[in-house]
Amino acid sequence: MLGSLSSSFDHSPWAVTELSGEAHIVRYANSAFCRLFDKARDEVIGRPFDRLSPADECLALLDRVFRTGAAASYTAEELAAPCPLLFSYSLWPLMADGRTAGVMILVNETGPLHETRHAISQALLLGALRQDELIEATELANVQLRTEICAHKQREIDAKLLANEVAHRVKNNLQVIASLITTEIRRTPAPWVRGFEAMQDRVIAIAQLYDLISQSSGGRTVALGTYLKEIAATLSASVLGDTGGIRITVEAEALQIDSERAVPFGLLVNELGTNASNTLSQAASEWSRLPSDGSGTMSS
Structure with a gap:
């Protein structure tokens, strides 16, 4: 020892x-x-x-x-x-x-001649024994600490996997809801179609968030720029459609946003984007109906 x-x-x-x-x-x-x-x-x-x-x-x-x-x-x-x-x-x-x-x-x-030597030898031996005990206690503490660190890391991994799995299932459920809305749109009179489409856009915006969360290594956060690009792509497809000359571009800082803030944030962006896209689409439609002066330009 x-x-x-x-x-x-x-x-x-x-x-x-x-x-x-x-x-x-x-x-x-x-x-x-x-x-x-x-x-x-x-x-x-x-x-x-x-x-x-x-x-x-x-x-x-x-x-x-x-x-x-x-x-x-x-x-x-x-x-x-x-x-x-x-x-x-x-x-x-x-x-x-x-x-x-x-x-x-x-x-x-x-x-009498050996008392000092005896005291020194005892002090040396006791110090060696005490040092050996401290080394053993330190090694045991290190083993326990490494075990606790490994267990903590495993709990973090398990929590992230669980969060990703839950996000994936939520995304799937939201996509089912969006599909049901599509079915409802097909048999809805034209005056009320736009209301169902707006509802569907909101559901899809939230589904996109949970899709990104399920693929994120962070577990419960997503990159802000990636999330905004997903919303922009949906708006381009559902609202702008074939409207020529109009594109949605995204410029965002490299920030992470958690799911609790991302849901209301995504709905807000979706509403603003929908309103702006509808306005641009109407303007482009009206511009296309203006008479031409023969030179390829529109006149009013």
């Missing part, structure tokens, strides 16, 4: 080892730890700790730290000439996903 931090302890004068699982398998051991037991590193790594240290006190404390997740330490006396040496064992739990995954052990000689 120390990962790249293990290099900080490889040449440490204090014995450091990392154990994993309930069986306390050695996963890391620095050179000082191997010298302590007079073994090569490949003889230590992968072996249970109780095969290396048969001391009952240490093993019992090791089990307690793994079970409770609380750090602990004890001091053992080793007889040696000319005076006994004291060895201090400090044990810290290694946490992963809120549970104890292993134990870190630091072995130090104790005594």
Whole structure:
């Protein structure tokens, strides 16, 4: 679990080892730890700790730290000439996903000359463990954040697809209504035809809006210029017809308009365009009936 931090302890004068699982398998051991037991590193790594240290006190404390997740330490006396040496064992739990995954052990000689060294070694090891916990927590938070971002993006995609599908169905329903109006126009007396045609133009204008929405990547907005061109094309076909010399052109800024504003806006443009087109058509019709002076121009 120390990962790249293990290099900080490889040449440490204090014995450091990392154990994993309930069986306390050695996963890391620095050179000082191997010298302590007079073994090569490949003889230590992968072996249970109780095969290396048969001391009952240490093993019992090791089990307690793994079970409770609380750090602990004890001091053992080793007889040696000319005076006994004291060895201090400090044990810290290694946490992963809120549970104890292993134990870190630091072995130090104790005594007046070693107290400062012992304090430094403990601070270094605790800092390494804390940094490892922070790295693990950061990685977990990043995974959760990426998951939430992906879920949010998927919800956006689903919402756009749903909006486009609804717009497509609304457009189809409006086209059915426009077709029904066409059928009604065919059996309506001439004086009232224009009223049905105006109604049909309004329905078609709204249908064009929802058609553009269903094809839009934005979901609920359409390009203003494209919408106006669709309305202009419908007016040209339904109102101007074959009236020569009259065309409707559109000049619009590159703006997006949402559907709630686009519906009344399209109806307003349709009304203004219809009125203007009717006026131009009547003027063109009257102009065509004026007598010619023989030179190809009309006179009044």
